[in-house]
Amino acid sequence: MGSSIRVFTVRGIDVKMHITFPLILVWAAIQFGLIGNRGLDGAIFGVVVTLLLFGIVVLHELGHSFAALEYGVPIEQIVLLPIGGVAQMGRPPDKPSQELVIAIAGPAVNFGLAVLLALATLIVPYNFSPREMIISLQGMGELGVGPIFNYVFVSNLFIGAFNLLPAFPMDGGRVLRALLALRLEYGLATRIAVSIGQAMAWLLGLWGFLGGGFFLILIAVFIYLGAGQEGQLVQLRGVLARLTVDQAYSRQTETLKPDSTLRDAVDLTLTSFQSNFPVCTDGQLVGLLTQKILIEALNRHPPDTPVQEVMRTDIQPVSPKDGLFDVQQQLSQSQVEALPVVDFGRYLGLITAQDIGEIYRLGSNQPEMLRRLRIHEA
Numbered sequence: 136m137g138s139s140i141r142v143f144t145v146r147g148i149d150v151k152m153h154i155t156f157p158l159i160l161v162w163a164a165i166q167f168g169l170i171g172n173r174g175l176d177g178a179i180f181g182v183v184v185t186l187l188l189f190g191i192v193v194l195h196e197l198g199h200s201f202a203a204l205e206y207g208v209p210i211e212q213i214v215l216l217p218i219g220g221v222a223q224m225g226r227p228p229d230k231p232s233q234e235l236v237i238a239i240a241g242p243a244v245n246f247g248l249a250v251l252l253a254l255a256t257l258i259v260p261y262n263f264s265p266r267e268m269i270i271s272l273q274g275m276g277e278l279g280v281g282p283i284f285n286y287v288f289v290s291n292l293f294i295g296a297f298n299l300l301p302a303f304p305m306d307g308g309r310v311l312r313a314l315l316a317l318r319l320e321y322g323l324a325t326r327i328a329v330s331i332g333q334a335m336a337w338l339l340g341l342w343g344f345l346g347g348g349f350f351l352i353l354i355a356v357f358i359y360l361g362a363g364q365e366g367q368l369v370q371l372r373g374v375l376a377r378l379t380v381d382q383a384y385s386r387q388t389e390t391l392k393p394d395s396t397l398r399d400a401v402d403l404t405l406t407s408f409q410s411n412f413p414v415c416t417d418g419q420l421v422g423l424l425t426q427k428i429l430i431e432a433l434n435r436h437p438p439d440t441p442v443q444e445v446m447r448t449d450i451q452p453v454s455p456k457d458g459l460f461d462v463q464q465q466l467s468q469s470q471v472e473a474l475p476v477v478d479f480g481r482y483l484g485l486i487t488a489q490d491i492g493e494i495y496r497l498g499s500n501q502p503e504m505l506r507r508l509r510i511h512e513a
Contacts, residue, residue, distance in 0.1 A: 146200075180283065208225065
């Protein structure tokens with residue numbers, strides 16, 4: 136998620152805040168201050184409890200992350216959004232049993248924290264009444280240690296329990312898929328879990344529409360879209376499994392030299408219909424001029440500007456033997472449409488999102504042809 140700001144790092148995992156995150160603080164201040172008729176005290180209460188709850192969300196996501204790291208699954212980052220947090224894994228777990236443990240680890244942190252908070256009240260006695268808050272909303276919005284503690288305690292339990300609903304992409308949906316995948320094919324298990332998740336999203340959205348509130352509708356939309364994206368991702372992985380870059384990349388591509396100009400790049404674009412150009416010296420890759428960079432450069436620089444002044448040098452090239460699904464994910468994360476293919480230091484060609492899209496459509500519509508391709512390459 137490019138629109139995020141790093142807050143801190145834990146065990147090499149960047150915890151980031153999405154730029155829209157402050158919106159939830161504004162919403163909380165309005166909800167408890169104006170709508171709750173608590174004035175400034177209510178607004179402060181809303182901001183404080185929201186920050187504390189997002190601290191709990193971070194702990195929840197770190198529970199997933201640490202469990203994933205134990206299985207060797209890399210965690211790219213944790214991103215805090217207005218509706219919660221997301222721990223982004225570099226790859227899926229190898230086994231359903233591993234996904235089961237990773238999925239349960241988050242809610243387990245919430246329930247463990249609830250036990251610790253309850254024990255803390257034995258050491259520091261005060262009006263600990265989460266039952267009254269649940270039943271009658273007693274103390275809701277009052278600025279004080281007791282009401283804040285009770286609200287956070289109840290909300291922490293709610294976060295743990297709500298995440299266990301069998302609705303993809305929440306933890307309960309992943310638990311459901313992992314349990315199904317112990318007996319069923321992974322793709323089928325995913326489709327079942329996705330269908331259940333989207334059905335629950337419709338029910339949550341209907342509940343919100345009938346009086347449950349706008350936030351419930353927002354969660355329903357998040358669940359529905361997230362479940363669909365997970366289903367598409369698993370389908371994509373299934374089609375591209377065991378295929379390599381060597382089976383898909385474009386070998387006949389035009390290249391530029393570092394001293395080539397922006398005008399040269401435009402001319403090549405018009406004559407070759409190629410939109411991304413590797414920049415090479417004696418067959419060695421030194422950079423990549425993407426279509427987006429070319430357009431931006433033409434708006435800021437004269438046409439005679441050498442491409443070496445504007446090209447990207449941070450693009451990680453891929454190897455012919457790299458897995459096609461991993462490269463597709465790298466394309467998505469790099470926010471580029473093409474990656475250079477390099478073998479033993481020499482530039483070979485380009486792998487584009489269009490190339491992978493064509494392989495995916497072939498595999499989706501004519502899986503038999505794709506199976507023959509896999510057997511031939513094996």
